[in-house]
Amino acid sequence: MTTRSRRDPWPRISGALLVVGAVIGIVGNALHPHTVDTGGVVPAIAANGAWVGIHLTIMVAILLIIGGLVGLTDQLGDTSAGPLARLGLAAALLGGAVVVVSTSIDGFVMKALSVAWAGAPASEAAAGLRLAIVVKEVDFGIWSMGMLVFFGAAFACFGVAVATSGRYPAWFGLIAVLGAAGSSLAALLQIAASGEAQAAETLFLASSAVLTLWVFGLGVAMWRAPEVGFQRGPSVDAVVAPVGP
Numbered sequence: 001m002t003t004r005s006r007r008d009p010w011p012r013i014s015g016a017l018l019v020v021g022a023v024i025g026i027v028g029n030a031l032h033p034h035t036v037d038t039g040g041v042v043p044a045i046a047a048n049g050a051w052v053g054i055h056l057t058i059m060v061a062i063l064l065i066i067g068g069l070v071g072l073t074d075q076l077g078d079t080s081a082g083p084l085a086r087l088g089l090a091a092a093l094l095g096g097a098v099v100v101v102s103t104s105i106d107g108f109v110m111k112a113l114s115v116a117w118a119g120a121p122a123s124e125a126a127a128g129l130r131l132a133i134v135v136k137e138v139d140f141g142i143w144s145m146g147m148l149v150f151f152g153a154a155f156a157c158f159g160v161a162v163a164t165s166g167r168y169p170a171w172f173g174l175i176a177v178l179g180a181a182g183s184s185l186a187a188l189l190q191i192a193a194s195g196e197a198q199a200a201e202t203l204f205l206a207s208s209a210v211l212t213l214w215v216f217g218l219g220v221a222m223w224r225a226p227e228v229g230f231q232r233g234p235s236v237d238a239v240v241a242p243v244g245p
Contacts, residue, residue, distance in 0.1 A: 011222050014071020018219025021064030022212050028057035029208065042132045046114035055107025059100050062150075065215055066096045071222065072158065081161035088157030095150025102143040109135060144190045147204060152184030155211055168221070176214045182207030 031054045033044060045051055069092050076085040113135060117128035155176045163173025186204035189197055 010071060011075065014068045014075075015219045015222030015224075016068075017064045017071070018068030018215050019223065020219075021061045021068060022216035022219060024057055024064065025061035025212050025215075028054055028061055029205075029212070032058070041136065042110075042114045042117055042129055045110055046118040051111050052107055055103050058107075059103050062096050062099055062103075066092050068215070068219060068222075069154075069158065072162075072218065075222070076161055076165050076167065079165045079167060081165040084157050084164075085161040088154050088161060091149055091154035091157060095146055095148075095152075095154050098142060099146035099150050102139055102146050105135065105139040105142065110139070140190070140196060144187050147183055147187035147190070151204075151208060151211060152180050152187060154180075155214075156180035156184070159214075162218075172214075172217070176211060179207045179210035179214060183211065 031050065033041075033048070048054075069089055073082075073085045073089045076082050110132065113128070113132040117125060117132055120128045159173045159176030159178075159180055161173070162168045162176065163170040165173075182203055186200040186207060189200035189203070193200070
């Protein structure tokens with residue numbers, strides 16, 4: 001049996017990445033306006049001075065969370081759930097890249113187009129608005145796939161991996177599966193509607209909140225009991241329970 005040193009800093013670093021990523025994600029999502037009115041979003045973006053900063057915040061959160069998930073994959077690597085965790089990491093890397101591209105379009109390209117529209121003469125305003133709406137629709141398609149792969153497939157894999165690993169209580173992993181299922185359904189509703197739908201937006205907000213809180217709880221567990229999960233066979237119900245100082 002191979003046991004890593006309890007002084008290995010990587011588990012705690014991974015836990016810290018997850019906690020900080022979750023907190024930053026909550027802040028970014030709270031600040032981001034949520035609307036399904038494509039035409040009305042252009043004036044709103046033009047008038048929002050924090051638009052670029054909000055999207056940078058969201059991208060940082062995604063990158064930090066992916067970094068933490070690398071640590072989770074390593075932690076589960078010597079369990080029967082290891083292959084599923086690695087599949088989840090592959091989905092997180094692919095889906096995270098798609099989400100970052102979509103966030104960049106929404107945060108930077110749409111901001112530039114919206115500002116240009118706001119400052120355009122009346123004769124060019126209609127054309128500028130149409131261009132911004134087209135870009136927004138393209139971004140919608142990219143974002144829908146990001147929802148499906150990152151928030152859906154990746155967290156479904158990690159949730160099942162955690163639930164079946166023996167390193168965490170099964171119920172803890174099932175919370176991620178629930179959030180992933182809701183996110184996947186929201187993405188499929190948007191794809192079926194060929195556009196943003198209020199029902200999908202509401203469902204995704206609830207599901208992504210569940211996933212964000214799960215990531216936070218996972219990060220706390222990895223920080224407070226970093227050595228658990230790097231040894232074979234121990235019971236770890238205590239990992240998500242309070243751990244003494």
